[in-house]
Amino acid sequence: MTVAIEPKVRARYAAKRDAIMAAATTVFADQGLSGFTLAAVAKRMDLHPVSLTYYFKRKEDLAAAVLYETIDRYGEMLSLAEAGATPPERLRTLVTAYFETRARVALGQEIPLAPFNEIALIEGEQHAPLMEAFHTIYIRIAQLLKSEEMPWMTRLKRQALARLVVNALTWSDSWIGGYAPEDYPRVAARMAEIMLDGLGRSWPQLELLPLGTPSAENDEVTRDRFLVAATKLINKEGYRGASVDKISAELKVTKGSFYHHNTDKDDLAAACFGRSFDLIDQARRQATSAPTGWERLWLAVASLSMHQAAGDGGRMLRHYALSAVPPSMRKQQIVRFQQIAHAFAGVISDGVADGSIRAVDPLLAAHYVMVVYNVALPMDRALAGDTTGLIEDYVKPALGGFFSQ
Incomplete structure (x- = not known):
């Protein structure tokens, strides 16, 4: 039985x-x-x-x-x-x-x-x-x-x-x-x-864009310093791991100082996303002076990749931070990510039209390039501050084709 x-x-x-x-x-x-x-x-x-x-x-x-x-x-x-x-x-x-x-x-x-x-x-x-x-x-x-x-x-x-x-x-x-x-x-x-x-038909020889604002050299605790510290910790430890105590400790301030500059952690995380979106918008605006769609795309994406890798003035929030934030905030940020994707898709469409970008699906390519700059490995860990290495070993194959020589 x-x-x-x-x-x-x-x-x-x-x-x-x-x-x-x-x-x-x-x-x-x-x-x-x-x-x-x-x-x-x-x-x-x-x-x-x-x-x-x-x-x-x-x-x-x-x-x-x-x-x-x-x-x-x-x-x-x-x-x-x-x-x-x-x-x-x-x-x-x-x-x-x-x-x-x-x-x-x-x-x-x-x-x-x-x-x-x-x-x-x-x-x-x-x-x-x-x-x-x-x-x-x-x-x-x-x-x-x-x-x-x-x-x-x-x-x-x-x-x-x-x-x-x-x-x-x-x-x-x-x-x-x-x-x-x-x-x-x-x-x-x-x-x-x-x-x-890859995307482009040739490799641009352009100077990368300076992005963000230089960090203050004095000891004044500002809202921007909270944004930089919170972004660093959320990228490293996730939304849950980046507690108010840890963010305050990163800046060597009290929790009272935290709440003087921020309503709560959700408010700070939303501002971190906003700061990241502002950096992306800055890169897209500055890149509009380039003559072709491919050069505009390359200039924005390569510059954002370098900024994310170097960390000067604070990195952008990694996109995977979305999964841990409160659902209502997540929906708002996803809408903003989608808007950015459509903006990049427009640049890519222009490049296809002027012949500088291969005939690709513009929206899929836009989602792809957003990942390219977002997940660029920190140079202090992978490339030991080697700017040329970042371009040659990551940005070039990512945008020019994985197996391009």
């Missing part, structure tokens, strides 16, 4: 666990780690929270399980890509596999992919093995891009581009809802072409 019943019990257990994972992934994506609790998942499933503890004892265990599941699915996509004969073929296969997965998610055939935005904030015994599994994705993508026939594809360049690939794909969370699932194959093909072939 026991032998006959056991498979049914296992099947019911697996089905309930899958339902929990689906609900948990949705909660994780919608509310970020700060809003991710067993109670929130149980509420979504119309269950009592205690019933979830049979499957997951703590919220950290469930959050880690959600992220491991998504990492495993990336692993399956990478396995498909690794079968390709050449780096371009492997990259195209990965992008195609990703959007095929997104199509199945949109059609309700698979659970959503969990965002990686706050993976580093998972605490306790889960942290180290989870981060190791996550970094394996970057390592395997960098290997996809390696070929003995392309000695110019250095390890540093492949690592930077692997980071770009992951972020360009995951940033689609913010815009993929504007497409029907049957259009995803075209989206994948156009996105892969942008990565492989």
Whole structure:
């Protein structure tokens, strides 16, 4: 009797666990780690929270399980890509596999992919093995891009581009809802072409734009210094990790000083986004003096990439900070991101019209270039302050085609 019943019990257990994972992934994506609790998942499933503890004892265990599941699915996509004969073929296969997965998610055939935005904030015994599994994705993508026939594809360049690939794909969370699932194959093909072939038809020789305002050299605590400090901490530790205490400590001031200059942390985070958008607008405005669409695009994106890497005067908020901010604020910021995407799409359309930019999908290319400058690695960590290295090892392949020499 026991032998006959056991498979049914296992099947019911697996089905309930899958339902929990689906609900948990949705909660994780919608509310970020700060809003991710067993109670929130149980509420979504119309269950009592205690019933979830049979499957997951703590919220950290469930959050880690959600992220491991998504990492495993990336692993399956990478396995498909690794079968390709050449780096371009492997990259195209990965992008195609990703959007095929997104199509199945949109059609309700698979659970959503969990965002990686706050993976580093998972605490306790889960942290180290989870981060190791996550970094394996970057390592395997960098290997996809390696070929003995392309000695110019250095390890540093492949690592930077692997980071770009992951972020360009995951940033689609913010815009993929504007497409029907049957259009995803075209989206994948156009996105892969942008990565492989680049945008411009020649490489501009222009001086980069000076962006932002110089930091004050005195000890006066200003609103701008709070913005710079908060942006730095949110990029490093996420919205939840960047507490009022930590922001105040970064500036060596009291919490009283914090609340003298800021209403609360939400108000400060909104202002950080506003400051980041102002930097992007500044770059776009200053780049309008360039004669062609490609030069205007290159000048804005390369200058923003350098600003983000160098950090002079404060970096921009990383786009993945969106997932952790309160939902009402997130909606407002996504609207602003979409406006910026359409502005860049206009520049790209102008470049296609004047012949300086390849015939690409302007809006998809706009979303891509926004990721290019946003996720530029800090030079103090990756390039040791090497301006030429940043352009040659990151900006040039990102905008001119991954495998361009």
